Amino acid sequence: MYLDQIEPGETGIVENLAWVGDVARRLRDIGLVEGMEITCVGRSPLGDPSAYFILGSVFALRRADCRRIAVRRCR
Amino acid sequence: MVERPIQIAFCGNPNVGKSTLFNALTGLHQHTGNWPGKTVESSLGIMKAGGETYHLIDLPGTYSLDARSPEETVTRDYICGGAADLIVVVCDGTCLARNLILALQVLQITRRVVVCVNLMDEARKKGISIDLQRLSRLLGVPVLGTEARKRSSVKKLEKCIVDNIFQPASAPVPIDSPVAESQRIAGLVETRTRSFLQERDRKIDRVLTHKIWAYPTMFLLLAVVLWLTIEGANYPSQWLGAFFQTCQTLLRKGLQALHAPWWLSGFLVEGCAATLFRVVSVMLPPMAIFFPLFTLLEDFGYLPRVAFNLDRPFARCGACGKQALTMCMGLGCNASAIVGCRIIDSKRERILAMLTNNFMPCNGRFPLLITLIPLVFVGLPAGNGAMGALILTGFILLGVLMTFLWSKLLSCTLLSGTSAAFVLELPPYRKPEFLHTIVRSILDRTLRILGRAAAVAAPVGGILWILANVFVGGRSLLAWGSVVLEPIGTIFGMDGVILLAFLLALPANEIVLPIALMLYTQGGGLPPEFSPEATRALLLENGWTWVTALCVMTFCLFHFPCSTALLTIKKESGSTKWMVLAAMIPTITGLICCLLIRLGALLF
Structure with missing residues (x-):
């Protein structure tokens, strides 16, 4: 499954990123690496983007970008 | 003695109070803000301590050294250029794991580094306590904790800079994965006593980003x-x-x-x-x-x-x-x-x-x-x-x-x-x-x-x-x-x-x-x-x-x-x-x- 399927309140564990180059690096910088816990904490009023809690901070990511981040659901 | 002025660079993730500390040390009023990417050009300030003049450089906030936006390139080029006599990496105590990524990346280039864990007061409020001595041992460089808005913290940082400026530094050691390493280190030095999703902020978010309101x-x-x-x-x-x-x-x-x-x-x-x-x-x-x-x-x-x-x-x-x-x-x-x-x-x-x-x-x-x-x-x-x-x-x-x-x-x-x-x-x-x-x-x-x-x-x-x-x-x-x-x-x-x-x-x-x-x-x-x-x-x-x-x-x-x-x-x-x-x-x-x-x- 992919990150966009994680509902608000749910936590996932990152399996891998279908990104290469700059974008992958960018996402890695904010903590999106294999094995990292990521919790969805809310959605924008129009349903996209969503807010995710990663490594102590909250980041907004777009659905289209989340579709390329493979995760497995926690608990 | 060095002939050119002593250069001290400040770097850190966006929004960690770096500019606030910088202003307090230099007295130069440079604008800080609560959204990423505020310091768009690096600014220079003068700090005088113990009869010596130091040039302080406030580098743009960045999450890592291999980023792509213009301001992040400035930071990378400056640090890799080796012009700094000392680099102060400012970290946010409320999310140390992420901030350590940058610190570890800098440490791969040079060991002339002081790590300043800022916003210790906010971290305390969030129920996070950090073992600074242990962090210093793990990183192999001096670490100090500060509260950006406190006068005593600024003095402490000033003293730490002056003390460490000409200390001999060991050669940098390559680190396989700064991200994994930072998580490991943060796990070793942090103790969290309360829920870590920052419930208060999430409550405000639920109102300000509400579907209807x-x-x-x-x-x-x-x-x-x-x-x-x-x-x-x-x-x-x-x-x-x-x-x-x-x-x-x-x-x-x-x-x-x-x-x-x-x-x-x-x-x-x-x-x-x-x-x-x-x-x-x-x-x-x-x-x-x-x-x-x-x-x-x-x-x-x-x-x-x-x-x-x-x-x-x-x-x-x-x-x-x-x-x-x-x-x-x-x-x-x-x-x-x-x-x-x-x-x-x-x-x-x-x-x-x-x-x-x-x-x-x-x-x-x-x-x-x-x-x-x-x-x-x-x-x-x-x-x-x-x-x-x-x-x-x-x-x-x-x-x-x-x-x-x-x-x-x-x-x-x-x-x-x-x-x-x-x-x-x-x-x-x-x-x-x-x-x-x-x-x-x-x-x-x-x-x-x-x-x-x-x-x-x-x-x-x-x-x-x-x-x-x-x-x-x-x-x-x-x-x-x-x-x-x-x-x-x-x-x-x-x-x-x-x-x-x-x-x-x-x-x-x-x-x-x-x-x-x-x-x-x-x-x-x-x-x-x-x-x-x-x-x-x-x-x-x-x-x-x-x-x-x-x-x-x-x-x-x-x-x-x-x-x-x-x-x-x-x-x-x-x-x-x-x-x-x-x-x-x-x-x-x-x-x-x-x-x-x-x-x-x-x-x-």
Whole structure:
């Protein structure tokens, strides 16, 4: 499954990123690496983007970008 | 001894209080804010301690050393260049794991590092305690904990810098995966006693990004900010106007006493001084109110939530949600907002934001809009500030709509390309420091913008005076100009006078209305301050109807940016092409809208 399927309140564990180059690096910088816990904490009023809690901070990511981040659901 | 000054660089993730510490150490007031990417250029400050002078460099906030946006490149190049005698890596104690990534990356390059774990007080409040000694052992460099707003912390940091400046450093050791390593280290030194999702912030988020309430809240906040700006600026503007009137009289008398020829005193007093005074008295009060309000919202952390709420429509148009931030800033000053576009990573999306920024009226354009509202919306209580602010908000929404329209159009044509990945940090909410914010935003933003405007206003005033006082064939050059433009103006529902005023006010939007009044009264210089009522009466006398007023308001909202904004676009985009386009897009939009309004009015 992919990150966009994680509902608000749910936590996932990152399996891998279908990104290469700059974008992958960018996402890695904010903590999106294999094995990292990521919790969805809310959605924008129009349903996209969503807010995710990663490594102590909250980041907004777009659905289209989340579709390329493979995760497995926690608990 | 070293011959060149000792250089100490400050780096860290965005929004960790780096600039606050830097300011406290150097006494230099450099603006800090609660949204990522605030320090767009590295700034330099001097610190004196123990008889030694240190050069402190505040590098732009960055998450890592191999990032791609311009400000992050600055940081990387500086650190890799090896010019620094010591690097202070500032970390946020509330999310150490992420901040350690950058620290570890720096440590791969050099060991001349001090790690400063900032915001220890916020971390404590969130139930996080950090074992700093253990962290220091694990990293192999000195570590100290600070609270950015505390004097004692700053002293501690100063001492730590002085103590470590010439300590021999070991050779850097390569680290396989800084991300994994930072997580491991953070896990070893942190103890968390409370829920770690920052429940309080999430509660505020649930309200401010609520499905139903998010947009009304945004609209209301915008209207309130505008209302405070307009209403609050009224009296100071009048006082300043009266004060400058006296100054002008004194200047004129002074020049008379010196037996200056009429043309010199006219040029200097009625030309340069009058225009300069007018620009200052119209511009200063609203800006001195708007920017502190903007900065308060920024420091609190609301503005990134606006970007979060509005990203979807921006994404639909191929633009970036962070553009919402630069648009808000455009309400203060378009030129500063265009510099602010640097927070947008992708070049394509950045250019989009720059080209469409002028659809947001800066507060130099507010007075004209406000004055004309009663001419269009007849029957509304003219002096009602709240109503004026509400209608103005409506006009701004029109500008927002046009921004979306053009963004879509541009990203389908000239600026086509795929959307870049969107990563927006939603920083923790912070209680703004009111006094600090107000003083800082007035000093940093308002005065800088005012200075820039004043520098162009005086020469333009001089030219304006010459145009108004050189007569050819019984008419002044200025009058000739309006005669020539009259047919064009009429087509678009305006007249030659107002069109000429828009053209002459290219350097400063504030003087559109004064120039028009000067032409209508056939005066040789800018007329003294007219009350809104007197202005409206004079305009009606000169054949204005509600259609004229509506067309002028529309053209005020959609026309070429001021010269400062244009030059900024050229500088920021690195090309004249974008500058020309930035002038053409709103102008064409405005002319088309005016034409439609006039044709529509003919039907009734």
